Amino acid sequence: MIATEKEACPVCHSVEFVREVESFGEFRGMECGQCTLQFADPLRYDEAAYRRAYSDDEGTEAAYVPSVQWAREMSAEGEEAEWLISAAQRRALAVLEGELAAGAPVLDLGCGTGWFLECGRRRGWEMSGLDVGEQNVAVLRDKGFRCATANVEAYPAGWPEPRAVTLFEVLEHLPDPVGFLSGLRERFPEAPLVLSVPSPKRWTRLGGVRDLADLPPNHLTRWTRESLERALRQVGYREVWTEHPAPDGREFAQVGLRGILKTRWAGRSLTQADALLPEAGDLPPLGEAMARWRWKSRMGEPFVWAFRAAGWSAISILAVARG
Ligand SMILES: [Zn+2]
Known part of the structure; x- marks a missing residue:
């Protein structure tokens, strides 16, 4: 027998x-035949690996700088945020609306530029956010959100115990996703966890080329409903369900066909920068982007229905875990 050094599957071991x-640069992409999880080997990264992987793509850096500009331009009512969140987050709002009373504390982990915080506040919940980005946290504080750069282990003293915890597009970046979920379950055993990860059936893969952002070291794991449910049950959640939300017009408006066509004919990887940034490379003012999304979402309805009919899902899988 040949001894091979291989990472064990982080979910089922x-x-x-x-x-x-x-394979991608210094990483191997592995798939577990038992739980269907795909993961990077090695399952870790450092800053240097990050730079090496993305340095040759000019637009990419911009793609990972959260659009703090738009967070600043957001109106006091925060209506624009309803357009900026993903289809899975819209489903998450619908789930939480069914169970949270006004004033209920909700914690959003990896809150980014705060689109979900805005949407939660619009529904009367008391929103808190944790994120690694100092710049966006400062902007969100100015906007009156309880927000910090702490992590779950150092949950700020004095913050209320959340009635629900949300975790959107975070898990796939972590070197120890199951350990993280386990810590979360332990720290907030009473709160339902609502999370999303990129979907293997997302319509943005129609172009046939994998999103650049979907490779290591940016994404270290790729989930299916099966592997996600397994990981959540394994850390102790008793009630777990997942779904592939249907694509919707608002999500379509943001990415557009342009990004898909780029991947199909130019062979370029779709990044968020391709989708959001015009050729000049600058973000348009939020109001201008909104106006564009409104008509794009109307124009996109037939496409959205076609994607649904063809079995493509929204960009992310939604999962709800509790108990
Ligand atoms: Zn596995």
Whole structure:
């Protein structure tokens, strides 16, 4: 038998069923035949690896700088945020609306530029956010949100115990996703956890090329409903459900066909920068972007229905775990 050094699957710990399916720079892309999770080997990264992976793509850096400009331009009513959140987040709002009373404290982990915080506040919940970005946290504080750069282990003293915890597009970046979920379950055992991760059936993959952002070291794991449910049950959640939300017009308006066509004919990887930034590379003012999204979402309805009919999902899988 040949000894191979291989990372074990971080969800089911299998080594035997893990096989290499692709490679990217210094990483191997592995797939677990037992739980269907795909993960990077090695399952870790450092800043230097990050820079090496993305330095040759000019637009990419902009893609990962949260659009703090738009957070500043957001109106006091925060209506624009209803357009900026993903289809999965819209589904998450619908789920939480069914169970949270006005004034209920909600914690959003990895709150980014705060689109979900805005949407929660519009529904009367008491929103708190944690994020690694200092710049966006400062902007969100100015806007009156309880917001900090702390992590879950150092949950700020004096903050209320959340009635629900949300975690959107965070898990796939973590070197130890199951350990993180376990810590979350332990720290907030009473709060339902509502989370999203990129969907393997997302319509933005119609162009046939994998999103650049979907490779390591940016995304270290790729989830399916099956692997996600397994990980959530494994850390102790008793009631777990997941779904592939349907694509919707608002999500379509932001990415547009332009990004998809780029991947199809130019062979370029779709990044958020391709979708959001015009050729000049600058973000348009939020009001201007909004006006564009309104007509794009109307124009996009037939496409959205076609995507649904063809079995493509919204960009993310939604999961709800509790108990
Ligand atoms: Zn596995």
